[in-house]
Amino acid sequence: MKITRRNMLAQTMAIGAATSVPAMAAAAPRTVERWGVFEIELAGPSGGNPFVDVTLAAVFEGAGKQIRVPGFYDGDGAYRIRFSPPELGSWRWRSESNAGALAGKTGAFTAVAPGKGNRGPVRVSKDGYHFAYADGTPFRQIGTTCYSWALQSDAKCAETLKTLAGAPFNKMRMLVFPNVPSVATNPFARTGDGPRDWDPARFDPAYFRRYEDRIQKLGALGIEADVILYHPYDEKRGYSDMKRADDERYLRYVTARFGAYRNVWWSMANEYDNIETKAVEDWDHLFQVLVAADPHDRLRSIHQINTYYDHRKPWITHASVQNGAAVLDDLRAELHRAFALKPVIFDEVVYEGNIAKRWGNLSAEDMVQRFWYGLIGGCYVGHSETFAADRNADGSWLGQGGSLAGHSAPRLAFLHRIMEEGPVPGVEPIQAWWNYHLGGQQNAYYLRYFGAEQPTEWPVVLPGKGPDSLQSYRLDIIDTWNMTVTPVEGVFRMAKKNDYDVQDPARPTVKLPGKPWIALRLVKVQA
Amino acid sequence: MKITRRNMLAQTMAIGAATSVPAMAAAAPRTVERWGVFEIELAGPSGGNPFVDVTLAAVFEGAGKQIRVPGFYDGDGAYRIRFSPPELGSWRWRSESNAGALAGKTGAFTAVAPGKGNRGPVRVSKDGYHFAYADGTPFRQIGTTCYSWALQSDAKCAETLKTLAGAPFNKMRMLVFPNVPSVATNPFARTGDGPRDWDPARFDPAYFRRYEDRIQKLGALGIEADVILYHPYDEKRGYSDMKRADDERYLRYVTARFGAYRNVWWSMANEYDNIETKAVEDWDHLFQVLVAADPHDRLRSIHQINTYYDHRKPWITHASVQNGAAVLDDLRAELHRAFALKPVIFDEVVYEGNIAKRWGNLSAEDMVQRFWYGLIGGCYVGHSETFAADRNADGSWLGQGGSLAGHSAPRLAFLHRIMEEGPVPGVEPIQAWWNYHLGGQQNAYYLRYFGAEQPTEWPVVLPGKGPDSLQSYRLDIIDTWNMTVTPVEGVFRMAKKNDYDVQDPARPTVKLPGKPWIALRLVKVQA
Known part of the structure; x- marks a missing residue:
């Protein structure tokens, strides 16, 4: 029995890993950050098919909770159980297995205060329509997609990570199974040379080790990993066409391996309704398998092409x-x-790019516009890019990651700043x-966005009634493309206009620059 | 035992009641139109509380089907079972009851071809997004709402019906329980003088007899009756705040009484989410009660104010x-x-009217606009009016029916003509x-609507690819307000424009009149 103690996200974060201690401290008081990863490594049987034959889990007790965490086989007789402690304090654990070598092992550790940059997993905010880290910090989603970036060479991945380090994106949509030319293409053990010659009952641990390395590196950059479990673009290999028992085993393996990383989100599928071998009933079932397999209760969604899944x-x-x-x-x-x-x-609103397809040739202005309208509507938007010399999206940011060629990213960083100030x-x-x-917050903060319109004036009328609506506001003219914020002199002192609206009778309108991509921001001030 | 045979809708229809025969033909071969109403009247106990104590139903057999139809107590010892035969041919029936006088009665009748104007009940069309009568005729919904019209005096109701006879509306939303001053206000037996002094276990048959008379008279005009079972505007009387057992009895009574009329639709509630005594789980339950109680399987919906019910x-x-x-x-x-x-x-898009509230002061132009946008989006829209001398909607068309004071109705009739031609x-x-x-039908028929915009030109670009998209079209300029259709000379012969669109290179655009409320219609012609 060998116990490693890792706090992977904190370790890989550039700063603030002060509470992290070296791995392999088998004895003595052990600590891990709250929301970090505590990993148990156990030696067990390697004969037969351990992926099928061996069951493994550990029950963790602490903070008045008892949490059963499934483990997984990592090849070469090594088994692992990964747990992210949701609360501070002492945790004890005891393993369960049908293999004698893995059963009845015990241990303990202490979850200590999170280090800098560790705000916990992202959850749905209490109001039900936004996101916040577990420590309460709002998570203002600015997503992007690089479908198969994680499956590229280490050099290419490093390039992607370097790009991300200088970009505004805080969520990455990424496939587990490849959809474009990739270095890693075999999640399962090969059984022959044909595209379908693989054994769904035997995972290739190296494939998943590579993938979780990418998850951790995203985490170190503060980026959520929106892990897409199935997609319809590999008919050749058929990874999304497995039988139910194989699907269930796959979901359990992935949740056991990846689920403890606090930046993991689950996207059940990309364009679920294009996967012809699965019906809505199958997806419903797989979600239930996922929920049962994931003690960390990570965020869950599913992405469509034509038919909206019932998100309720x-x-x-x-x-x-x-x-x-x-x-x-x-x-x-x-x-x-x-x-x-x-x-x-x-998550997909057509891409900034230059390919011939209409889904991949948005201007940067049009991409940025979609983010702003989404924001005003109380929603969030995702970016990607399809610039490609060969007019084929495979080698683009969307397909493999790498570098950005477009012009929306700086404007999305500017937008993110506006969101953070909101x-x-x-x-x-x-x-x-x-x-x-x-959009905004009633009687306190308002955003108005004009898109491609070029108004020269706007009536400063706000909805509201009663004393709470009679606020004073400062007003900023925001050029969302040129990334400027121009305060308008003075304040707007709201008075009742009618049963529904308020307006400043002395300043009923505001002059606007008559340019596209303008937004207004009204922020309550003490009058 | 007394059997009456009625074909109520056909009888009350002005024309085509040829197959109808006088009521009370107790013996001899009996006939009723397919989709008409066959009514059994039985004499039974009048002591105790027959609404609670006596069970009654009849099993109808015909056309290879067996259909169990609940009956209802109509007061004075009279019980009725109403059945609308869904198929032609011979039908036999046998009654079931816990009262000896009502049990084991039998009879038979023949369902004959429907008379003129009888196209059967409206169902969802096969494609899933539209409506059609049971005979296949499309039902192009142009709705209106007069919440408590059915509960007004016979004279006022006659006025409403006269208005409807000259109006385009083919669906009427109407409450069972009153929401504005009404002649009929007591669906249940009174137990005292206070607003809450009524017995939910004893219906007032006269109240429901009046209501079903209105249903039949709408049917005679070819108007669907969208019967709203609950609403939140009678806190004083509390008809929507009954206990579950009373709600169930009410739903069973209403479905047994009204459900055989082929023009009945069920709207479970108006603004369900404003009824504070019922949660979503209650509505779900009541829908299941309704489905079980309604062998005629009438259309079912529910209307909200804030929170959309899950229509899936x-x-x-x-x-x-x-x-x-x-x-x-x-x-x-x-x-x-x-x-x-x-x-x-x-069903509710704000009303044409002149009251102070913003939900009741639309211009006719704005009302008509909403119908057109809804149509282009593949949906249907409902009208109502809130013109009132006292600026109070109670006495308006919306509240009590009567006469129309607005200007949208003729434009909606014009719109209906366009729909019928579509x-x-x-x-x-x-x-x-x-x-x-x-909106329209790919490669065959297109509508474009410009609303308040006043374009002077439109690029005649249609989406489509491949040989099927290379059609020729005639083009009409429709003035939706002035109700004119102006054909444009010649045809537009579509050729490939790009991977997604077609356009006539010889006629890439069409001139428009630069007025508001303009629509275009393109209809495929043999080139």
Whole structure:
């Protein structure tokens, strides 16, 4: 029996790993950061098929909780159990297995205060429509997608990580199974040379070790890893066409391996409705398997091409939506919240790029526009890029990662700054069903976005009634493309306009620059 | 035992009641129109509380089907069972009851071909997003609402019916329980003088007899009766705050009484989420009671104020939506289909009127606009009016019926004509997620609506690829307000424009009149 104690995310974070101690401290008081990873390594049987034959879990007790955490086989007779302590304090554990060498092992550790940069996993915020880290810090999602980046060479991955370190993205959508040319293509043991010659009952630990290395490196950059478990683009290999028992084993393996990393989110599938071998009932079942297999209760979604999945189903934590037109209007975006009653991320809204396909040739302006409309509608948006010399998206940022060639990223960083300066837990649509096109926080903070329109004036009318609505506001003119914030002199002192609205009778309007991509921000001040 | 044979809808229809024969033909071969009403009247106990004590149903056998139809107590010892035969041919029946006088009665009748104007009940069309009568005729919904019209005096009701006879509306939303001053206010037996002094276990048959008379008279005009079973506006009387057993009895009574009329639709509630005494679980339960109680399987919906009900639930046949802003954009409307995966009716989109409230002061132009955007989005819309001298909606068309004071109705009649000339089963959104703002039928028929915009030119670009898209079209300029259709000379012969679109290189654009409320119609012609 060998116990390693790792706090992987904290270790790989550039700063603040002060509470981390070297691995392999087999005895003595052991500590791990709250929300870090405590890993047990056990030696066990390597004969037969350990992926199928051997059961393994550990029950962790601490902070008044008892949590059963499944383990996994990592090859060469090594078994691991990974647990991320949700609470501070002492934790004890005891292993369970059908293999004598793995059963009845015990141990203990202490979960200590998280180091700098460790804010815990992202959860749905209490209001139900936004996200926050476990420590309460709002998580303002600015996503991107590099489908098979994790499966590229270490050099290419390093390039992607370097790009990400200088980019605004805090969530990465990434496939477990490859969809474009990749270095790593075999999640399962090969049984021959044909694309379908693999054994769904034998994982290739090296493949998953590579993938979890990428997860950790994203974590070190403060980026959530939105792990996409299935996709429809590998008919050749058929990884998304497995039988139910194989699917269940796969989900259990992935959750046991990856689920303890606090930056992991689960996306059940990309374009689930394009996977012809699975029906909605299958996805429902697999979600239930996922929930049961994941003691860390990571965020869960599913992404569609044509038919929206029913995001109200209880295992869905937030809606992941593909729809390019929905975020050309904040009120279209808002409707997705009204249907899901959960946070909404437009994870695919067509890509900034230059390929011939209409899904991959947005201008940077149009990409940025979609983020702003999504924000005003109380939702979140995802980016990606399809610039490619060969007009083929495979080698683009979308397919393999690498470097960015577009011009939206700096504007999304600017947008993220605006979001961070905004209300907690996030921007709410304001009386959306009355067509105001305002987001913010009632009687405190408002955003208005004009997209491609070029107004020269705007009537400063806010919805609201009663004493709480009679606030004073400072107003900023935000050029979302040129990334400038220009305060307008003085304040707007709101008075009752009618039964529904307030307005400053002395300053009923504001002059605007008559340019596209302008937004307004009104922030309450003490009058 | 007395058997009456009625074919109520056919009888009350002005024309085509040829197959109807006088009631009370107790012996001899009996006939009823398919989709008409066959009524059994039986004499039984009048002591105790027959509404609670006596069970009654009849099993009908015919056309290879066996259908169990619950009966109801109509007062004075009279019991009735109403059945609308879904198929032609011979039907036999046998009664079941816990009362000896009502049990084991038998009879037979023949369902004959429907008379003129009898197209059967409206169902969801096969494609899943539209409506059609049982005989296959498309039902192009143009709804209105007069909440408590059925509960007014016969004279006032006659006025409403006269108005309807000259109006385009083919669906009427109507409450069972009053929400504004009414002649009929007591669905239940009174037990005292206070508003809450009534016995939920004793219905007042006269109240329901009046209501079903209104249902039949609407049927005679070819108007569907969208019967709203609960609403939140009678806290004083509390009809929507009954206990579960009383709710169940009420639903069973109403379905037994009204369900055989082929023009009945069920709306479980108006603004369900404003009824504080019922939670979503209660509504789910009541829907299951309704389904079980209604052998005629009438259409079922529920209407909200704030929180959309989950229209994907299996007992919902179509989405009934309140949202005024959703139908200011065809793509907002379309999203409701994408969520419900069912037909969508925007039953409440704010009203044409002159009251002080913002929900009741739309211009006629704005009302008509909402219908058009809804249509382009593949959905349907509902009208009502709130013109009132006292600025109070109670006495308006919305509250009590009567006469129309607004100007939208003729334009909605014009719209209905356009719909009738359009594709079967209805107008589909065309590549909505690519922002074309087109409705119609791919490669055959297109509508484009400009609302308040006043374009002077439009590029005649249609989405489509491959040989099927290379059609020729005639183009009409429709003035939706002035109700004119102006054909444009010649045809547009489509050729490939790019991978996604077609266009006539010789006629790439069409001139438009630069006025608001303009629509375009392109209809495929043989080139």
